[in-house]
Amino acid sequence: MVTTKTDNNFKMRYKFLKIILFAFTLIIIFSNNAFAQFKDKITLVGWVTDVNNNPLDGVSIHANGEGTKTKSDGKFELILHKSHSKKIELRISKLGFKEQKIKVNTSKLAKDLKIQLISDGNKLAKYQIEKVSIEPEVLSVMKEKWNDNFIHAQYPKQYLNNIIMLTPGDDVQTAIDKAHESGGGIVYLTEGIHTTDNLKIKSKVTLCGAGRSKTILKHTGKGHFMDQAEQKLTDIVFKDITLQGGEHTKSGLNLRGQNDDRHERFMWQNVNITGINSHGIGISRVNHIIMDNSHFQNNGLKGSLHHNVYFLFVSYVLQSDCDMSNPAEGKSNKYTSTSHLLTQRCVMKNGKGNGIQADNDQGGYLFFHKHHLSGFKRVAMWFPCEEYYNKFQYTEDPKWVPQNVILNRCEVINNGYGAMWRIVGGKSNVINSYFDNEKIDMGLLKGKVKMDKNSVFKKGNEFYEDVKEWPKDLKLLG
Known part of the structure; x- marks a missing residue:
């Protein structure tokens, strides 16, 4: 079979097109993977009160190295990355109250969490400051860079x-x-x-x-x-x-x-x-x-x-x-x-x-x-x-x-x-x-x-x- 110059040009264009399509596909894949990490998050919503149902401000909520705090109405929103296990343990703490640990299955949550904390008897707690928990990822990146x-x-x-x-x-x-x-x-x-x-x-x-x-x-x-x-x-x-x-x-x-x-x-x-x-x-x-x-x-x-x-x-x-x-x-x-x-x-x-x-x-x-x-x-x-x-x-x-x-x-x-x-x-x-x-x-x-x-x-x-x-x-x- 005789191969013409036109055939060779067509093959070259076809190979070039395949390379372009492959590169474009990789760009889309990497872009989608990067974008997915921002969509691939879950938010746990809950409320923390004392035993008399008074909202507690400044309660620390932590799970798997990520955290948040309650506001003055006792509400919190904890954003977690789905790379974590669906079964997590929440650590809830505030000065003047006993720390609680609660196991949560994030795939089965149908409503907001309701959490009550019990006083530990520390009468000076309402005057005392609490130290801030810095997320471990921060310290890791700081050290690396x-x-x-x-x-x-x-x-x-x-x-x-x-x-x-x-x-x-x-x-x-x-x-x-x-x-x-x-x-x-x-x-x-x-x-x-x-x-x-x-x-x-x-x-x-x-x-x-x-x-x-x-x-x-x-x-x-x-x-x-x-x-x-x-x-x-x-x-x-x-x-x-x-x-x-x-x-x-x-x-x-x-x-x-x-x-x-x-x-x-x-x-x-x-x-x-x-x-x-x-x-x-x-x-x-x-x-x-x-x-x-x-x-x-x-x-x-x-x-x-x-x-x-x-x-x-x-x-x-x-x-x-x-x-x-x-x-x-x-x-x-x-x-x-x-x-x-x-x-x-x-x-x-x-x-x-x-x-x-x-x-x-x-x-x-x-x-x-x-x-x-x-x-x-x-x-x-x-x-x-x-x-x-x-x-x-x-x-x-x-x-x-x-x-x-x-x-x-x-x-x-x-x-x-x-x-x-x-x-x-x-x-x-x-x-x-x-x-x-x-x-x-x-x-x-x-x-x-x-x-x-x-x-x-x-x-x-x-x-x-x-x-x-x-x-x-x-x-x-x-």
């Missing part, structure tokens, strides 16, 4: 031998002064609505209530809700309370430390902060900050430069199970010159501008785990590479943007832009994360961020070599 370079936040010390009880109408500042002057103590606000003028926070004081849905402290002054009384503050705790701003409230907590002698060890646990005109929390030069199971929402009413939470020159931060949604005008959280930050299972939704911004020098080692950002009109995660004191002068010096940033199992969806990175390098990774946004999922200007094959970018990413290529609808340093 950063070795031992990450420094974790330290917990504040409490002084439980001095407890001052307040009922609505009592003077809060007088109690804070008394606790501080006696060497430290607890200022406990009983159930009800308490009011106060501007407060001066002092070292070694825990300010707590009967629960954030039960104890509300409303600000009636015209300055900052809380300000510092001393140049350096240490060991401050806010627990089980709602702090409500008033018509003339400036910042919720206004702290300005010194570079060579910073404030140290602050903690918020089961706290709501809302209705503040400036920053809900606005603090600078503070080391060791822990925010656990708290809501910082509807703050920043004065304008786009005022945020739910604003950090400036802070180090060693842990944010766990916090909700910083609905900033009134500004951002959910601005991390300026923030280093050694770990956030796990935090939520940020619905803003007119950016969700977070991380910028300026002295920043780095930022770890976002199971972080959810959605509904931001502009950019969900913004790493602009700007100098704080000269922010309108464009720079490509990497000192002006945090280096070593990890997004692990994050969900960034339904925003204008997902994550916009400029000159971010070091050991920076996007791992097992899911993006689906309106314009771009990730934009990288001369960045060195590695993206693993298990992450999904539904809209797609853009890579830039010149700032002139940057999207025109984003200001250079917005």
